[in-house]
Every structure is written in structure tokens, then in C-alpha cells.
Amino acid sequence: MAFDKMELRDIEVWDGNFAAAQALRQCQIDVVAAYPITPSTPIVEGYAKFLSDNYVEGEFVMVESEHAAMSGCIGASAAGGRVATATSSQGFALMVETLYQASGMRLPIILNVVNRALAAPLNVNGDHSDMYLGRDSGWIQLDAYSPQGAYDLNFIAFKVAEDHDVRLPAMVHQDGFMTSHTAQGVHTLSDDVAYNFVGDFKPMNDMLDFEHPVTHGVQTEEDWHFEHKARQHNDMMTKVLPKIQAAFDDFEKLTGRKYNIVERYDMDDADVAVVCMGTSVETAREVATEMRAKGIKAGVVGIRVVRPFPFFEIAEALKGVKAIAALDRSAPGGAPGMLFNELAGCLFNSEERPMLSGYVYGLGGRDLTKKHLVDLYTELQANVDAGKVTTQLQQFIGVRGPKLAFL
């Protein structure tokens, strides 16, 4: 069955959702099983339209829930196809059980997660609650800061996940609305260049290979379960980051666009640094530049690979920094934020042991303004000047009512 190619301009004005849908088209996904949910819906809608307009040779499976969507993806992936879908928030939460099945069965499915708050109260806007919910699920997690990133990281995700040394599913995250519904210029790849970067799907232990029958999704009790989980973790910890780095290198050669496992901006001589994810990284970069004009040596560290967590790379990026803010866009539910805890883990054994404070911000799509970030950098500089953290360790940015601070 032949399909049509699409002529794209070098720069298209796309929102993050359409950029991701175009990447799925160019990767020629065999099966998308999907259930729509705001704000991710246009990704699978886009794929479905490309399919019906004969731009893809594949199959769209309409299902009755996100649990079924990921189950369909698992079946199709085990059968031996290139598989992807998209979801957000409550849909992601409903998928959680099957996420662990996908990673445990070592199926290289790509899930575009358009990050959105988790109810209650019901909220369709962007925060990182769903991303955080998936962080122990055994999936690779890549984070886009812009529509360009949402486009590019899909190619990276397929290349890494489908590598026979990896064979793990991957999520590509983008911020709900702030990326998914924000149109910006996206540098495109031609259909052939994009497809060739990812390459043909090479099945491994596929169920449709009748010459070599295999069983997927078996039961193991105390005799083997731990070994499976340990080997899966071993591959996550040792094999994935080098493959991601290699994919980033290849992608830079192809496009000139450079991605890093940990993104560093103005970090060479930074005294104060903000560590964050998503669109906030870019806003913080702009503010860091402005703070430098005021004499504060400000920098930004963006987490590009959330899982596997780049433990040493982050410690390296933060070397020499005196005061660090960890920004968590998810309600921590009775603990310090995830990033605060992970950074504390990275830095605890370092000789310098910089000052670390945590901030919860932006829940349910609450705006993170440049003014907030100016105040934040100013506070970090005050910590540097005082030689100690002058505030409580967990604060909230941009929430109304009496000031809340803990720890």
C-alpha cells in the first residue's frame, strides 16, 4: 500500500500538538490506539487525519478508555509494530497500570504526554502532576520546552526506545496549553530525512513471527520477578543515557539542533541557579539574562531527560553554584518536591554541598511570570550573601492567600 508524502516549508508555525502529530506521521506509526483527552487530543486526531488522507500506512484503533488505549498499544507492540499514542492527566492516571506492563514487557511504545493537572478540583491546564505520576513506571521520560522540542524529541524517542539494546517505552512530555496549544516556528525535516533518522522498525521477539513462537506478559513470582525488575533497572541505568546522547549527537549532525541530557544556560560562572522543566526553562533563561545585566550571576538548568534521572550530569551542571532553587510543578502531597529530593540526592555527597531550596509553582496552569523569577533569583542571591538559606526550604510561588512555607 503506497502513501503520499507531504511537502513542508522549512519553518512551519505549529503548536506542540500538531508538531507531535507531524512527527508521528513522519515516523510512519503502524498502530495508534487512542482515547482522546484535553489537551493531548489533537495529536491522535492529527494522526487519524493523516491516516485517512493517505499520508500514513497504519491503523487507528478507537477504544473505550485510556486503559484500553495503552492495552491496545501493548498488544500491537508485542505483535511487532511501531506504536504510539498520546494522553494527559486523568487519562494518564487511568493508563498507569498498563504503563508498568509496557515497560516490564520491554515494548518500545512512544507515549506523548501533554502535561496537565490531576483532579480534584478538575482542571484542564498544564502542570507536571501526570509526568510525576509516571516517574517510577520504568519508562524513559523526555521533556520538551517548546513545539520544536515536541517535534524533535519524538524522533529521538523512537530511535532510543526501539534500539535492541534498550527496548523500553518512552514518554515525550510537553506542557499542556503552554506548549501544546502555543504556535511557534518549528524547523521541519523532510519526510524522507525524518523517516531515515528513525529507520525501519526492527521487531524483536514479535508474536507475529510464527517461526519463532514466544510468550509475552508471563507471570513470575518470587523465583524470577526480582531478576526481571533488576535487569530492567540495570538497562535503564546503564544503557539508556549513552543511547540518548548518541541520538542527540546524530540529530545535531542532521539538523544543527543540539539537545543535551541536562541543558545548561549561563551556568559556566553562575552563583545562583534555577532547576526546572518544561516551558519554565525558557522563561527562566530570559530572566537569567536580565539578572546578569543587574549583576547577579544567574543560570538555568533544564532537565531534558527526567528518567533515567541524570544524577551525575546534574551534579556536574551545578558544580560551583552557591544557591540552587528546585522548581516543582506538581503538588508534592506531604513531601518536598520531586526535583528537590532528586537534587538533594545528587548534591548530598558533593564536597561543596550548595544551598538548596524548593519551590512549588504553576499548579493547574497558574502563570509563572518573569516577575516571579526575578524575585526568586533575588532570594537566591540573598541566600548567597547571607551564607545560608534565609527562607524555609519549601515555598509556594504565585499562590494567593497567606504565605505558605514549610520545612
Add this chain to the structure above:
Amino acid sequence: MLEIRWHSRAGQGAVTGAKGLADVISTTGKHVQAFAFYGSAKRGAAMTAYNRVDDAVIMNHEKYMEPDYVFVIDPALVYTSDVTINDKANTVYIITTHMSTEELVASQPKLEGKKVYTVDCIKIAQETIGRAIPNTPMLGAFMKISEMYEIEFFKENMQRILAKLPQKIVDANMLAIQRAYDEVK
């Protein structure tokens, strides 16, 4: 950095208008951003859309904006929304209304002393496109006031952007853009 805020009702095409404008500007080598506050996302609900334009890549993702231009594409929003919020001394307003600029300012004192232009995008859209979709005429008016591009260049690009619509709708939009360009005061 050029920043624009649209005041609209969901369904009037502000998002499409903002994205269309971004697309045209992008073809000239500038960097663009177009986004919206969807709120309750119900048809007819007041909503805002935004454009940012710059020579460098736009990294600012805050929703807060002190706009250079405010477009109001539904006449009643001048009274029910605060269209002047976070404005600057030199913010330019282009407002859809059947009234003259003087009558409009008299009816909404908040606009007094501000740079206000008026055009009846609703009437123009009804008479050309046949439906009250005031987004493309607003862009015609903007081309006149901002002198951003030659109107012919703008229309050519809009034809490409609207190409998936039936030809007669595209033609009607071109007429609407030109009329608003000619009629804005």
C-alpha cells in the same frame, strides 16, 4: 518584541486569527508565538488570545502581557471585560463597533486618552463572508494601523493559510480584509 492581546468570544476565530497572523509574520523571518486563554472553553464565553513577535527566538512563556496592541473583535467585550488591563501609555486599541471612535470612548470612559481605532468587523464579516466571524477583518485593520506589511502581501499569505476553505469563502475573506483595511478609523 511586539505583543498583541485579542479579546474575543470563543467561536469568533481569535485563535485562528492569532495563528494566521503568526504564520504570515513567520514567513518574513521573524520569530512568533500565538496562544490563548481558553477558560471554560464554551462557545460564546469571553476569552483572550495573544501574539508575540520578535527578531530573536521567543523564550518567554509567561501568560502575563503588557500589550502594544489590543484587538477587540466582539463589540460588547469593551463593557464586560477589562480590555485595558495591563496596558501601556502607548498601547493601541483596534475595536470592533458600529459606533464612531468618539461615541465608543464616550460610552466606555476607560478608553479616554488612549489611542483607539474603530472598525465594524462584525458588519464587514456578515456582508462579505456571510457569518459574524470578525477575525480576518481585524487583521486587515491591523495592517492599516500598524503599516506592518503591504496589504497585497498580507492577503496573498492569508490565501495560502485559508487554502483549505472553499474558494468562495477565501475570496470573501480577502474582501473582508480589504474592507476593514479601508474602513478602520
